[in-house]
Amino acid sequence: MEHSWTEGERGAGPGGTPEDTVSRRLAMAVTGPFARLGGKAIDWTNNLGAAAIFLVLALVKVPRAKQLSRIVQHIHYIGARSTPIILLIGLFTGMVLGLQSYHALVKVGAEGALGTLVVLSLVRELGPVLTAIMITARAGSAITAELGSQRISEQIDALDTMRIDPLKYLISPRIAAAIISFPLLTTLFDLIGIVGGYISGVLLLGANGGTYLYRVQVSMEMKDVVDGLVKAVVFAVIVATVCCYQGYFAHLRTDGHGAKAVGLATTSAVVISCVLILVSDYIVTSLLI
Amino acid sequence: MDTPLIEFQEVTKRFGSRTILDAVNFRIYEGEVTTIIGLSGSGKSVILKHIIGLLRPDQGTILFRGMPLAEMRKREAAASLARISYMFQDNALFDSLTVYDNIALPLRETTNLDKAEIDGRVRARMEQTELADAAAKYPSELSGGMQKRVALARALVTDPRIVLFDEPTSGQDPVRKNAILSMIAQYQRKFGFTAILVSHEIPDVYFISNRILALYDRKIVFQGSPEELEDFAHPFKDEVIRSLEGFQEELTGLYSRRQFKILNHAQLKRREYGETYTVVVFVLDELDAIVANLGYDAAQEAIRGMGMFIDKHFSAIGGFSTRTQTNEFATVLPYSDLDEAESILRAFGKDFEGQGIRDIWDGARRRAFSGECVEFAIQAGIAQGDPIAEIGPIIASARHQLKVIARLRCDGRV
Numbered sequence: 001m002e003h004s005w006t007e008g009e010r011g012a013g014p015g016g017t018p019e020d021t022v023s024r025r026l027a028m029a030v031t032g033p034f035a036r037l038g039g040k041a042i043d044w045t046n047n048l049g050a051a052a053i054f055l056v057l058a059l060v061k062v063p064r065a066k067q068l069s070r071i072v073q074h075i076h077y078i079g080a081r082s083t084p085i086i087l088l089i090g091l092f093t094g095m096v097l098g099l100q101s102y103h104a105l106v107k108v109g110a111e112g113a114l115g116t117l118v119v120l121s122l123v124r125e126l127g128p129v130l131t132a133i134m135i136t137a138r139a140g141s142a143i144t145a146e147l148g149s150q151r152i153s154e155q156i157d158a159l160d161t162m163r164i165d166p167l168k169y170l171i172s173p174r175i176a177a178a179i180i181s182f183p184l185l186t187t188l189f190d191l192i193g194i195v196g197g198y199i200s201g202v203l204l205l206g207a208n209g210g211t212y213l214y215r216v217q218v219s220m221e222m223k224d225v226v227d228g229l230v231k232a233v234v235f236a237v238i239v240a241t242v243c244c245y246q247g248y249f250a251h252l253r254t255d256g257h258g259a260k261a262v263g264l265a266t267t268s269a270v271v272i273s274c275v276l277i278l279v280s281d282y283i284v285t286s287l288l289i
Numbered sequence: 290m291d292t293p294l295i296e297f298q299e300v301t302k303r304f305g306s307r308t309i310l311d312a313v314n315f316r317i318y319e320g321e322v323t324t325i326i327g328l329s330g331s332g333k334s335v336i337l338k339h340i341i342g343l344l345r346p347d348q349g350t351i352l353f354r355g356m357p358l359a360e361m362r363k364r365e366a367a368a369s370l371a372r373i374s375y376m377f378q379d380n381a382l383f384d385s386l387t388v389y390d391n392i393a394l395p396l397r398e399t400t401n402l403d404k405a406e407i408d409g410r411v412r413a414r415m416e417q418t419e420l421a422d423a424a425a426k427y428p429s430e431l432s433g434g435m436q437k438r439v440a441l442a443r444a445l446v447t448d449p450r451i452v453l454f455d456e457p458t459s460g461q462d463p464v465r466k467n468a469i470l471s472m473i474a475q476y477q478r479k480f481g482f483t484a485i486l487v488s489h490e491i492p493d494v495y496f497i498s499n500r501i502l503a504l505y506d507r508k509i510v511f512q513g514s515p516e517e518l519e520d521f522a523h524p525f526k527d528e529v530i531r532s533l534e535g536f537q538e539e540l541t542g543l544y545s546r547r548q549f550k551i552l553n554h555a556q557l558k559r560r561e562y563g564e565t566y567t568v569v570v571f572v573l574d575e576l577d578a579i580v581a582n583l584g585y586d587a588a589q590e591a592i593r594g595m596g597m598f599i600d601k602h603f604s605a606i607g608g609f610s611t612r613t614q615t616n617e618f619a620t621v622l623p624y625s626d627l628d629e630a631e632s633i634l635r636a637f638g639k640d641f642e643g644q645g646i647r648d649i650w651d652g653a654r655r656r657a658f659s660g661e662c663v664e665f666a667i668q669a670g671i672a673q674g675d676p677i678a679e680i681g682p683i684i685a686s687a688r689h690q691l692k693v694i695a696r697l698r699c700d701g702r703v
Contacts, residue, residue: 066397066398146385150383153379153381153384154377154379154381155381155382155383155384157343157377157381158375158377158381158382158383160341160342160343161341161343161373161374161375162374162394162395162398162399162447163367163370163371163395163399164394164395164398164399169398
């Protein structure tokens, strides 16, 4: 008996006419980008949900007796060993800020406001943001690479087989250490940035030192400091979660396997962290202002 | 029969569109050494990962002492899995931790033992696995063999009831391979755990295994003893066993057991009624003492030396030999009767006392971890067969005739 094609089958089946094929391709060309966009959106939403669960599960495992030594160990790595680079970046950021601000303010005869400009820029914005970006580059990428390597060499599976909770052993201490380290490093960045502004504005360009320090003191309110530190904590959670998540699930990547997956995970971790730092900076600033 | 410790019922596992295990059924019994053999990529490690709970079946049931694992309460399942250790194929050691810390990790993280107790247990395992000098080293500073031993020590430090070994001998030289298998067998006897191995090392794993599971074409096609596998008629034997077993045994260079049987059958066909042949069985005694005093590598080197000496001596006069057990060899002397065989054995004994036993000792000492002397003996027994007799019972009969033909004493006398 001869098979008769239904309307639904005709487009895809061998009995479809050339016109059907053309119209199907046309439809695909029109809807394809939307489908891909939708797919990406679903992937992002899934990952966002998974990362949120990952974060919550890791956070609830922080308050355990055996965690303290591991947290201290990671504070040493994320915090203490990031100090030199934070000092260096903070100093030059402050110096550039002092230099640019001085020349801009001199034109309007307001060089006395140099201290105000430097301190508020640093404490409210530059300190938390640049500190977070620098830690992402130095420690966040290393965390992703380390966890990714541990994943592909089955070290994380080995923890499972030994009945050691990998989230508790590997992730919770890192997130806790980041939450402690980021505000401390941000404070350090702010302080050294103010010194940098003094060096370039006062010592090199000749602004009044007393006015600079006075303006720093009177312009900065407690709210500015607290807001800056709140941002630092938000960035710590974002950076630690993204970097740990990317490394921990490096083996699930579809765009690469093995060492390549670790490399891609590290790149993703840094890029996503930096983007999220800037996006969340805007959101947090809007909420706090 | 007893309730199996672990039972797979119709277990199927797919990764995407690929089916790795297809309605797999098998049983594993407590206190035994069970080895899963199959070609690379056939899903052997996937079975182990199901047992330890790293993977879950898409279909089918895994029973633990008769209880379905999926139906157990979380705490019950955790308790069942808690006594299982897993030794990974690539060791999965933490490269940022020292050897000592790697071994201590499961005790520190999963028990409430005090520091001194943990230290005692870790040091004991390090002694047993000849790692005492490597405590402060990192895995990257160790040879492949030492890394295996660290992984083994870590797997055993919690005194598990079940130990899963995923290709424990991969990447090792023949002496080291047999040393690791011998170590597993000895620990299994000593601690009484249930060992489940995935291995390609045929026939070496036969010497230590109670049961063999054959994975072929996504199914378990055989489960039984190594002896039963010899008589198993299935494409698995031609395609897998033959390709893995090879013509010669890797450690000693002697014929594989399969090749030995083929040669014997070929000889039997050529013999006429009334012609006889003899089988000589050799046993290296005090192997455990060699292991205890000189280490596993030295013991395997002694076995290797003995096999090579037997082969050198008897192949020159038309004999052919194989290793039948860890420390036992069988040699067929075609067209000979008991009198001839005894005379040949007397000459061999003299030769062996003069040179062979010293060669074995020198070889063992090169691989020893201590300079101690160990006294050991070589025994031999003879039995006569005729063309219609199977070789197995004749080997068994020769075992009953064992007597010492050479002995090494530490005062220098042989």
